[in-house]
Amino acid sequence: MTQRSGDPVTTGQDVDTPLVALRGIAKRYGDLLANDGIDLAIRPGEIHALLGENGAGKSTLVKILYGVVEPTAGEIVWEGRPVAIGSPVEARRLGIGMVFQHFSLFDQLTVAENIAVALSGRESLRDMRRRLVEVSRAYGLGLEPDRAVWTLSAGERQRIEIVRCLLQDPKLIVLDEPTSVLTPQEADRLFETLERLAGEGRAILYISHKLEEVRRLCRTATVLRNGRVVATLDPRRRSAREIAALMVGSEVGEVKPHAGSGSGAEALAVRGLTLPAANPHEWTLKDIELAVRKGEVSGIAGIAGSGQSELFAALSGERLAPARDSVAIAGTDCGHIGIDGRRRLGAAFVPEERLGHAAVPTHRLSENALLSHHATGEVARGGVVALGPARRLAGSIVAALDVRTPSPDPQARQLSGGNLQKFVVGREIIRNPALLVVDQPTWGVDAGAARLIRQALVDLAAGGAAVLVISQDLDELFEISDRIAVIHRGEISEALPTAAWTREEIGLAMMGAAHAA
């Protein structure tokens, strides 16, 4: 890295000249206008936020800027010159660096290899490794060059992306939803790094839908909705509520809490559950103790990949427990019973993956309704599917959760993420379960759908059901949970009342720094 910290990156540039200006950028996919005449200017040393809901066109715009996608219309002006960015290699040559939301990393390669693969230079792997260590040390981004990526946490993976970006000495760094998988502490470290980079004169385009961090970090924000710019503003001078309304296009209400105390009987009791990892990429569940009472929402926090999926599989019966009494639903030991048997005990389960796990993409909603109702409902008798009742069931789920569908009984893949998530959650809620276990209930859905789903979960608990929410979204857990436990490397902490946790404590517990007492 030739750049010393503190040197201005741009030379001979007027500070008021934008580093990059987008003019009238449009991108059409068939009938869909993903971007519609977008104007955006970023100055050197500026941290510029790009705000918008899922599907507002942020990712498309970023892909255009990084040369991954070709715009249908519009021009990009870089340092005063119009440029055509035909590929990521050209983008990097101009000085644009990118930190992807879903990391563009290769699991089986080492940290150093992951970085080398993106650098087009002729530099040897050994020199690159030396620079990697220098840069990661200079910016406080600790990395071990020879670790395989699949062994690393999300925070460490993001550091790889950032270091990879910095080794190219970029003038503009684009970060796509960088904090979505980080603990609060990891996010704080990221913000420090970003402020330092901006101080060196690098421009940063910060894409997010989290208003609080944008208000903390950025002085300018461009708000997108339905592919158009609806406002360019200073986020510190507007309230979060006001900006949220701009993003969504209407006011987003808050979830009404219920006054339930959760003093009912234990609907789910997990005692000393130990389950070895099914493959080397999973965690072993160690001595899990967990109880969820009727009338309460219990939350499990944790960084992505801390054992949540393993726990969900053990609770739902997708994997059976070695001991039959290690999982009990409604007072019945069911560690040895599969998912259908557990459903018959009154439990319901919503897995994390909408497409492929909770729903079959190419099946109609009525057929997808069968997936979890076949054992308990009226939709299948003696091995024969009752189509009429299945359609009526799908119809009532659609009505109950306000699922927006393009046709009366569409295929699951035709629904947007938010609407499909409403459907798969609604499919379980409509059975009026005594216990609902849901993994990442609002992952990647828009604010409106997220609010509706959270309200439905709270209402279910208010009606006397026990609800267990496994989530990476701390805001969500603080909003709806009565108690929160933390999962880390397949081990679970004691569940404490939500009010007993601070964000700092919970962040530390998520990183495994001793279970908070």
Next chain:
Amino acid sequence: MTTFEAILLTIVTASTPLLIAAIGELVAERAGVLNLGVEGMMAMGAACGFAAAIGFNSTAAGIAVGILAGTALAAIFAFAVLGLAANQVGSGLALTILGLGLSGLIGAPFVGARRDPIPHLHIPGLTDLPVIGRLFFGQDAFVYISLALVMAVVLFLARARSGLTLRAVGENHSSAHALGLPVLRTRLLAILFGGACAGLAGVYLSLVYTRFWSPGMTAGRGWIALALVVFAAWRPVYALAGAYLFGTATVLQLHAQAGQIGLPSQLLSAVPYVATILALVLLSVLRGRALGAPGALGAPFVPDR
């Protein structure tokens, strides 16, 4: 030459074509392309190579044409799976059927023809050493080329920048594309390399192993090469070990048949296949499921531009 020495030499001859074909397929699979057409490409290499060697009365011409034939068939596959993003399993199976059929047509006029053995290395002194002399210093060029190929592929994958690109493309083509790596070009070259190797392995069969052409002479060796890649967990050195294990089993069962040990010959013919399957199962049980398979293996790639 003792019987023991003779057995060792035949093992090398039986293993070499498997090794060459497997190493080519291994490179293609590390780039994320599953080409089930190895058998067909080998058959084409064997037929075209033999035809050219007879026609031009030149072993060198035979080798060149055999390699070209394998590469040409691979190019058809590449057009289908890269150009049209067709299903790789279906395209590969079709390629095998096409290759077997076409090779029968091309080879038909040459049934019954024979070629002389190709020259073997001879270093005075060294080659004449007892037991190891012929084994290490008296082989034909193919054997040394196959070993050099393994070394080259090991170095390429581990050290070369382009090897790193190839592994990245095979691991996650979406990320590779997002970083600006040439996914389709990398895969094209890997497929063509696989075809060239399969063609060379085929030439070896018709010009060295049998020294005549007969329809269906590949006898499932392409499929064995495919299995070896999995068996070797996509590592070239393991592929070398696997090829020689299979070659050893093949030769030993032939001698067992000749030795009249009282088992039906059909059962003995099955031994190498059973041994390979057992080794495969054993290894995957020991190592855990599918660990080491390239992440994007078999998935078609369509860039979103």
